[in-house]
Amino acid sequence: MQIFLRRKWIIAAGLLPAVLIYTMFSIYPILSSVYYSLFKWDGFSPKQWHGLQNYVNLIGDGVFWQSIRNNLYFVLFSVLGEIPLGLYLAIMLNGKLFRRNGIFRTVFFMPVVISTIVVSLIWNMFYNYQFGLVNTALRAFGLEHWAQNWLGNPKLAIFVLCIVVVWQYTGLYMVIFLAALQNVPSEVLEAAELDGAVGLKRTWNIVVPIIADTIFASVVLCISGALRAFDLIYIMTNGGPSHSTEVGATYMFTQTFNSTKYGYGSAISTAIIIISFGLIMISQFIMRSLKR
Amino acid sequence: MMQQLQTKRSLSAYMVQRPRTKRPFSAHIHRLVLLLLLVINIYPLLWMILNSLKTEQELSLNPFGVARKPMWSNYIEAWKVAKLGPYLVNSITVTLASVVLTLLVGALAAFFLSRFEFKAKSFMLVYFTFGMLIPIHATLVPLFIEMRTLNLMDNRLTLLLPYTAFNLPITIFILAGFMNAFPKEVEEAGIVDGCSVMGIFGRLILPMLTPALATAFIINFLNNWNEFSFALVLISDSALKTLPLGLANFAGQYNRSYTLQMAGLTIVLVPTLLFYLSVQKYLTAGMTAGAVKG
Numbered sequence: 001m002q003i004f005l006r007r008k009w010i011i012a013a014g015l016l017p018a019v020l021i022y023t024m025f026s027i028y029p030i031l032s033s034v035y036y037s038l039f040k041w042d043g044f045s046p047k048q049w050h051g052l053q054n055y056v057n058l059i060g061d062g063v064f065w066q067s068i069r070n071n072l073y074f075v076l077f078s079v080l081g082e083i084p085l086g087l088y089l090a091i092m093l094n095g096k097l098f099r100r101n102g103i104f105r106t107v108f109f110m111p112v113v114i115s116t117i118v119v120s121l122i123w124n125m126f127y128n129y130q131f132g133l134v135n136t137a138l139r140a141f142g143l144e145h146w147a148q149n150w151l152g153n154p155k156l157a158i159f160v161l162c163i164v165v166v167w168q169y170t171g172l173y174m175v176i177f178l179a180a181l182q183n184v185p186s187e188v189l190e191a192a193e194l195d196g197a198v199g200l201k202r203t204w205n206i207v208v209p210i211i212a213d214t215i216f217a218s219v220v221l222c223i224s225g226a227l228r229a230f231d232l233i234y235i236m237t238n239g240g241p242s243h244s245t246e247v248g249a250t251y252m253f254t255q256t257f258n259s260t261k262y263g264y265g266s267a268i269s270t271a272i273i274i275i276s277f278g279l280i281m282i283s284q285f286i287m288r289s290l291k292r
Numbered sequence: 293m294m295q296q297l298q299t300k301r302s303l304s305a306y307m308v309q310r311p312r313t314k315r316p317f318s319a320h321i322h323r324l325v326l327l328l329l330l331v332i333n334i335y336p337l338l339w340m341i342l343n344s345l346k347t348e349q350e351l352s353l354n355p356f357g358v359a360r361k362p363m364w365s366n367y368i369e370a371w372k373v374a375k376l377g378p379y380l381v382n383s384i385t386v387t388l389a390s391v392v393l394t395l396l397v398g399a400l401a402a403f404f405l406s407r408f409e410f411k412a413k414s415f416m417l418v419y420f421t422f423g424m425l426i427p428i429h430a431t432l433v434p435l436f437i438e439m440r441t442l443n444l445m446d447n448r449l450t451l452l453l454p455y456t457a458f459n460l461p462i463t464i465f466i467l468a469g470f471m472n473a474f475p476k477e478v479e480e481a482g483i484v485d486g487c488s489v490m491g492i493f494g495r496l497i498l499p500m501l502t503p504a505l506a507t508a509f510i511i512n513f514l515n516n517w518n519e520f521s522f523a524l525v526l527i528s529d530s531a532l533k534t535l536p537l538g539l540a541n542f543a544g545q546y547n548r549s550y551t552l553q554m555a556g557l558t559i560v561l562v563p564t565l566l567f568y569l570s571v572q573k574y575l576t577a578g579m580t581a582g583a584v585k586g
Contacts, residue, residue, distance in 0.1 A: 010489050011404050015416065018401035018460055025457035026423050029434035036434065043437070089329070092322055104326060106572055107333050113568045113575075115518035117536040118557050121543050122340050125550060131355040133339060167332070220425070227427040231520045235540060249429040249521075256433045257525070269430040276427045 030273060036266035043262040054267035064268065067239075067246040068275065070158050074226040074247065075279065077162035078169065083218055085166070086173030091203050093174070094181040105178070109171040116168070120235035123164045127151050151237050154244035161236060161245055168232075169225065173218050180214035181207065216287045220280050227276045248272040337561065344554035351551055363551070370556035373546065378531065379538035385448070386534055387516040390455035394463050394512050395505060397456065402467035403493050407479065423461035429521060436525050446529045454526070455516045463508045470504035471497065506574045517564070535560060 037054050039047040058064050092098055093105055111119065126133050127150040135147040150160045188206060208215065230249035233239060239246035239254065248268060256265030343351055345362040371377070405416060435454060439445050444453075474497070482492035498505075520536040527533055533541070539560060543553050568575070 007489065008410065011408055011410050014400050014404040017397045018464065019416075019419075021397060021453055022420070022423060022457050022460045025435065025438075025454045026426070026428075026431065026460075027419075029431035029438055030426060032438065033430065033434040036437065089326070092326055097319055097322060098326065104330060106569070107330055109572070109575075110333060110337075110565065110568065113514050113518075114561065114564060115520070115536050115539075117518070117520050117539050118561055118564075121539065121553065121557055122336050124543075125340065125343075125554070126336055128550070131352045131550070133336075133355065136355050167336075171333075224425050224427060228429055230429045231536075234521070234524075235543075249427070249432070252429070252433060253521075253525075256436075262433065262437070265433045269433055272427050272430045276430075277425070280425060 030269075033266045033269040033273075036263055037270050039263040041262040042260045043256075044260075047263070050263055054264050055271075057264065058267050058271060063243045063246060063251060064248075064271075066243055067248050067251040068271075070245060070247045071227055071229070071275075073158055073162060074165060074229050075223050077159075077166055078222045078226040079219055079283075081162075081166040082170045082173050083215065083222060085170045086218075087177050087208075087215070089170070089174040090177035090181055091207060094178060095203070105175070108174050111168045112171045112175075114168075116231040117235060119164065119168050120232050123167075124151070124236055127160060151245075152241055154241050157237055157241065157245045161233060164232060164236070165226070165229065173222070176214060176218055177211065180211040184210050212291065216284075219283050219287065223279050223283060224276060227272060227279070248275070337565075340554045341558050341561075344551060344558045346551055348549060348551055366551050366555035367559065370542075370552050371559060373552065374538060374542035374556045376535070376538065376556065376559055379533055379535045382532055383517060383535040386451045386455070387513060389449075390452050390459070390516050391509055391512040393452065394456045394459045395508060398460050398463035398508070399467055399498065399501065399505065400493070401460075402464045402471060403497055405464065406468040406471035407474075407497070420461045420464055423458075424465075428458055432521060432525050435522070439526055446527060446532060448532065450526050450532075451516075451519075451523060451534070454522055455519065459512045459515055463512060466508045466511070467501060467504050470501060474500060503574070506571075510571050510575045514568075 036047075038050060038052070040050040040053070041047040089104075089108055093101075093108075098104055125131075129135060129147070129149045129152075132150075134150060138144070138147045151157050184207070188210070227248065229247050230253070233245055233247055233250050234253070237245040239250045243251075249272065252265050252268040252272070255261050255268060339355075342358055343355065344366055345359040345364070346354075347363055350359060404410075405413060439450065439454075444450055478496050478500070479492055482496050487495060518536060519534075520540070523534045523537045524540075527537065530541075539556060542556055546552055
């Protein structure tokens with residue numbers, strides 16, 4: 001190792017390309033968005049100093065808060081839907097009943113690898129008023145009056161989207177938990193699997209503490225993932241009807257590129273980052289106190 | 293060691309097998325639930341593929357079931373109308389170029405982060421972790437401005453560097469995590485043989501890294517292949533658009549001809565699924581190391 005220690009420049013040179021690309025196209029944009037958020041700017045004419053006015057406007061902007069609320073719905077559905085369901089599937093697939101059936105794992109992970117655009121367009125048709133599967137099924141069961149334009153109902157649309165998110169990403173958490181479970185000594189799991197009626201409950205009680213760290217990491221992942229939601233909404237509802245499915249990213253997009261308020265859009269970007277880290281910190285805090 | 297493990301296992305198997313009662317009732321419920329979920333996962337895709345072969349009229353009359361006479365012409369028309377050919381070429385170019393660059397740069401960085409001790413090491417690790425936590429869409433607007441300033445918009449290389457930047461953190465973590473397990477003897481052997489630092493990296497480490505590189509390749513590939521929002525903002529020249537962008541456009545323009553849309557989606561979906569099925573072993577195995585999506 002002695003020979004390497006003298007060559008600090010080699011370390012620097014080896015890290016340089018990665019650090020450079022990553023800094024320029026991931027970190028610098030974030031910092032510059034804080035800077036742009038202090039201006040009134042249409043993106044073309046000279047910037048006008050605006051101080052914190054963008055943020056003052058943001059705080060008074062009802063649509064912004066609605067979009068944050070929708071982001072929180074996404075976080076909630078993801079954390080409370082994808083993680084328990086993923087954990088259940090992982091426990092099942094790791095157990096004796098299904099261990100040999102590779103097809104379950106393959107199929108449950110499949111939606112994760114499909115492009116969100118394809119997923120959105122498929123589910124758009126699924127929810128279609130006329131021939132969509134949901135309405136056709138309702139009509140077939142004589143529940144005609146329940147059939148409706150699912151994505152056009154401002155009260156329901158956001159939850160309808162949440163279902164798609166859970167459908168798409170549960171498999172990811174299943175695979176992560178499955179990987180964690182495979183490191184758990186099999187005796188522990190087999191002992192837990194012993195008897196039927198309370199089997200799952202017991203497995204749950206024994207397994208959850210063992211892979212607690214993985215679950216914590218998944219919650220963080222889930223939160224940052226839910227705040228990234230953009231493609232799905234852009235394709236399925238574009239934030240409508242009347243902003244009822246707007247999320248931070250789509251609102252930022254329309255404010256910047258459709259209303260050409262670059263400064264305001266940058267303020268929304270900055271707010272998303274702050275909220276995202278705030279949520280991650282809160283979740284860490286909650287989980288740390290749960291652990292005790 | 294192995295033997296010990298085996299005795300342990302058989303011991304526990306013995307304990308488990310005590311009175312061999314019949315399958316508990318709950319097992320049937322779990323089986324039912326999992327089968328139901330299986331159907332929920334497959335059916336939307338199957339439904340679309342089956343319907344892509346119908347006429348518009350048949351779709352609205354009979355959205356379930358198989359087409360009476362399969363309309364293969366839907367596929368030919370979708371391929372032509374949606375200009376899937378050029379989009380496919382663009383997607384493959386951008387995706388592969390970014391993956392190769394990410395793996396090269398990422399493997400090099402991971403090598404130094406994993407195999408060397410230096411002062412800034414823990415800072416660098418935190419710095420790269422940060423990239424996995426930021427909501428990446430928050431960079432849409434500033435990145436757009438940056439690319440415009442650098443005059444990099446609407447170019448074959450436009451998406452190369454952003455895609456590389458977004459995937460570097462996870463790539464570095466997968467590769468460094470894998471390399472951490474290599475014994476110190478690797479470098480020592482290299483020094484004895486008179487290899488330079490780069491020689492050790494190229495001749496000794498890289499070949500050992502192949503399984504992790506495969507996983508990183510697949511994750512990178514899928515991320516770039518499916519990426520939509522940055523392509524949407526940074527590419528406006530329709531000759532340079534990627535597949536997700538092209539699909540979204542196509543669906544917007546032909547928003548009344550659903551069977552055509554379904555055929556177009558199927559054309560894109562099937563190769564992705566085939567790719568997934570052929571590489572899934574590496575993918576799910578490697579998720580352990582990173583345990584993170586891009």
